Amino acid sequence: MVRIAFFGPEGTFTEQAARNLAGGDQLFPVETIPAAFDAVRSGAAEGACVPVENSVEGPVTATLDSAVDGDPLVGVAEALLPIRFSVLTRADAPDPPRTVASHPHALAQVRGWLGEHLPGAEQRVASSTAGAAVGVLEGQYDAAVVAPVAAEHYPLRVLATDVADLADARTRFLLLRRPGPLPEPTGSDRTSIVVAAANRTGSLAGLLAELAMRGINLTRLDARPVKGDYGTYRFFFDFEGHVAEPRIADALAALRRRSTEVRFLGSHPRADGVAATLEAGAGNDDFAAADAWVEAVRKGELA
Amino acid sequence: MVRIAFFGPEGTFTEQAARNLAGGDQLFPVETIPAAFDAVRSGAAEGACVPVENSVEGPVTATLDSAVDGDPLVGVAEALLPIRFSVLTRADAPDPPRTVASHPHALAQVRGWLGEHLPGAEQRVASSTAGAAVGVLEGQYDAAVVAPVAAEHYPLRVLATDVADLADARTRFLLLRRPGPLPEPTGSDRTSIVVAAANRTGSLAGLLAELAMRGINLTRLDARPVKGDYGTYRFFFDFEGHVAEPRIADALAALRRRSTEVRFLGSHPRADGVAATLEAGAGNDDFAAADAWVEAVRKGELA
Incomplete structure (x- = not known):
């Protein structure tokens, strides 16, 4: 029996999201968001369901902080609930x-x-x-x-x-697991990472340029202060695409080179089904053809 | 008598910040952060003191949202209080x-x-x-x-x-006024704006590049969801420098051209006194010399 911890108590939107995401799995509530992460880290649960973002209030900071404090977990699915x-x-x-x-x-x-x-x-x-x-x-x-x-x-x-005062208020929830096989890419995927940027002029602009140059559309950016280090921040990026796609893998490698700390937080289908935008030259075939050309140049076969 | 509304009640850190910022002005508490903004907008007060950022909890979202909803106000001074x-x-x-x-x-x-x-x-x-x-x-x-x-x-x-669990937890507070003469530049200033970025690949990267190219160091970035429009965001930027300096004026003009909505939230001295970093070629004299050269080229006097 697969056990899924959710940020409780019972009877909240998070329980509703957990029901939507968990299929026939066994759900149990835990008292706090960090406790939901810890249940998966300790093996007490195979998965955890937590809120990540509300369209009115913004990010759920306890979820962002818990993703950084402790062993890495990855998002494997998401649910988007209307908040009524x-x-x-x-x-x-x-x-x-x-x-x-x-x-x-x-x-x-x-x-x-x-x-x-x-x-x-x-x-x-x-x-x-x-x-x-x-x-x-x-x-x-x-x-x-x-x-x-x-x-x-x-x-x-x-x-x-x-x-509801606002007709389209929504909260997005994640199903988290320990690192393992990733969900298959669908063409409507979201990839999440957290990056520590160096505290110097242009460092964040440089990280975002790595995404923009590869035609990768950013869907969310949140800055969180690094506790105990006033004036320094970690940045949470959500963007379109799946790490199985070459443009995403290439961008992640570039971010890894440019920053002191990167953590992969998952690639999974988007709940809203919006297809990724794909700029000219950023498709999987374009990357494969470009790599093949460079390889041929290295061998002296082409110029 | 100058009246300063502060986010009350009496006896909070915000009152302490208001005392530090208000000199001999008359302080009075209001119940909410939006009410502090409204007191200035309506003329009931000449200034308002509100928290803007905590080093542990992050941005004070009510302050960010109040800065966008309603007539523009500008920050003219800031206070940084240790939270003990x-x-x-x-x-x-x-x-x-x-x-x-x-x-x-x-x-x-x-x-x-x-x-x-x-x-x-x-x-x-x-x-x-x-x-x-x-x-x-x-x-x-x-x-x-x-x-x-x-x-x-x-x-x-x-x-x-x-x-205090964390020795260096701090909250930054702003003194807000209606638009008017700006504080003088000191070499240790902070400029704040809020920008709506177009929802397309690379738009945020482009905005940040305008700052980075001019050697302007970003000190804070917060994304706030635009209410009623899921998936769109406004970005709050704080960066080093004063709009009286050419590199900052030049960057603001570029951001204004590139975005559908920009609001100036103030240029004022930093409470921590940290001097602005200034890259080669980004000084006031560099901008003046470059403008003079372009002017001479236009007149056919130089090439």
Whole structure:
């Protein structure tokens, strides 16, 4: 039985993503994002499901930091969930509810809806959306803003569904494993790395130029401060393509040469199915033909 | 009397930064970071003090987003505070305290200290460090992890000072004003802009190359998702130099040509006093001499 740890508790968007990604695998919640990584590193789980990026809040910094601290893990699949909340109450709670609780990020994403539909409810901060549901069950709050899957875990009344101020807010989740055979390239893939750039003029521009020169489209860049070293950063790059493709392999080798520290974080199919852009001269055949020409030049067969 | 709004409540690191930056100006707290920006935009204040970056947690996303939403404001000064906490208790609280509260970011930065010195204390989440101090006063918690300045506002006992897991954690704060005369260049300046890059291969690399080619050292880059437009980003750049210098003016003009949206966020002295690196050929005289040469070529006087 394959065991997948997910950033819990049960009843959150991460559990929903883990269900989408894990097929028939056995899921179990862990308390923190670092604990999900550690479960895979220690062998307690074969995989872990964690959020990596939200279209409103930006990167999930605990996930980025956990990818750097400790043995390398690689992303093998991703899920993209629309972030639309449900609002749950106890059957015996005041109507309308006097208090409504959730994780601060969730409250931030439904601020407009709450102002319109529950203007009199005092907003309370809970440690997670599911933790807010538990608080409602226990009588601590009257209502909770939660992931839809929470309604399956907690015997609460559904006051509203599809609640979101921004119609297309989304969170992307990763399924992580220990390094091993990679997913096959599909033509719609994402490759992720983290790079430490030297602290000198033009170093980041040089790294990005290695991608741009090979026609590789960057899809995300996040800088994270290196803890204990003020003013220095690591850069997380996501870009189109799969390391099995020559242009990606060639770019990774160049980044490896140019930086003090590079870690491969995975090549896997994109959840949104967007096909990689491919510039003239950057295809697999172009790389093979160019390599063959250089080889022939070296042998004195061509010029 | 010049009025400076700061992201409150009173007794936080932001108040400490505002005191350092405001001289004899009148300070008043506002509830949120967007409210601090709005106070200046509306004319309720002449300036605002907000945090922009922490060396452990990274960028303060509410500050970045507020800089884009609404009329432009510019940073005219910055303060860099070491983040070392004090722990306060009520005189009649249990010893050792059974509960300790703070903002989640503060708790994260003293996790090791709490584990060592208050291992039995349950950790509670408060809306701010100063809010935790109020909770201690009101008997809701036994102890609070706060900014040192909080001890001046709340009649609580100081249990510990200089509390920090990482010795050199720092937060940088900005003093913002409406656009107007800029601070004079000092040779140790920081310029900040936000740029929307086109969503195509190499666009960010091209923007950074404009800086690198002119020998301009990037000190920070943050990507923020554009709300409601999944997969598109704005980039916040901080770099060495002052827009009064030709190499910076030249680079800003190039960025303006290459991007759909650029906003100038200020040129002001760096709090850490680090002198700008200046590559050969990038000095003010070099730019003046090169411009003079091109002008002479245009007139047919030189070749």
